Amino acid sequence: MLKPVTLRGHLVCLEPMTVDHVHELCAAASEDRSTYIYTKVPNGREETERYIESALKSHSEGSVLPFVVRRNDTDRIVGSTRFLDLEVFQLPPSSASPSGASKGTIPTDDNPPTVAEIGNTWYAASAQRTGVNTECKLLMLAHAFDVWQTIRVTLKTDARNDRSRTAIQRLGAIFEGVRRAHIPASDGGIRDTAYYSIVADEWPEVRNDLFQRQQRS
Known part of the structure; x- marks a missing residue:
């Protein structure tokens, strides 16, 4: 499986989720919940514990980070x-794949995902x-x-949202x-x-636009 990684920015830090985050995550989710009508957000300590346990189980199985x-x-x-x-494509023999195929379907740091999705995203009312x-x-x-050199990132949401x-x-x-x-x-x-997506060829322009938005924030 992929090892947990910390992603640091100027405004936020994305930390690997652990069971130690129950209290703080529960507090964040307990702010004004009126915007969560189309989003699954844990409500209360017990739900938050189950939410984290489920995420960590999925991580151990190689499907989420x-x-x-x-x-x-x-x-x-x-x-x-x-x-x-997270998915690793099984590729046919080519110059870009010297071994003749990818090493397996479960992504690892040595065999990163070919495609990925960003999701299960929610923020406290104060951060929206x-x-x-x-x-x-x-x-x-x-x-x-x-x-990872991913070729596509998917994002999706309730069509009513x-x-x-x-x-x-x-x-x-x-x-x-x-x-x-x-x-x-x-x-x-x-x-x-x-469903929405960004593919690798689009990433340089998307990165520049997001960077410019970040500078104006």
Whole structure:
């Protein structure tokens, strides 16, 4: 599996999620919850404990890399995000793949993911509409494209979540379409999911735009 990694920025630090984060993560989630109607955010200590346990189990299985988001100026945890759906493509023999194929489907530091998703993202009310999300995405996209050499990063959200869709589009992600009747919705029922992506060729322009936005924050 991928080893936990810390991603440091000017405004935030993305720390590997651990069981020691229960209290602070619970406190962040307990601020005004009115914006969480379309987002699964743990409510209370017991839910937060299960949330962390589930994320760490998925990490041990190689499918996610979960973080908590800490603001540098206040030293407070203000949310959570993660890499998920990490996948290593099995490639045919080529000059770009001297061994003839990738080393396995579970990504490791020596065999990083070919594609990834950024998701399960939520922020405390006090961190919303600040520069937090821009820097988090810049840090994570840079790690995916510059360190892992990932070829695509996916972002998705409940199709009804106009606020989230606007934020994703502002990153420079391209809308791919809506997968209908996709998964259970956080507010009950079944949700349609809007899919977006950024591919490697688009990353330099996206990085420059995010950097400029970060400088203005």
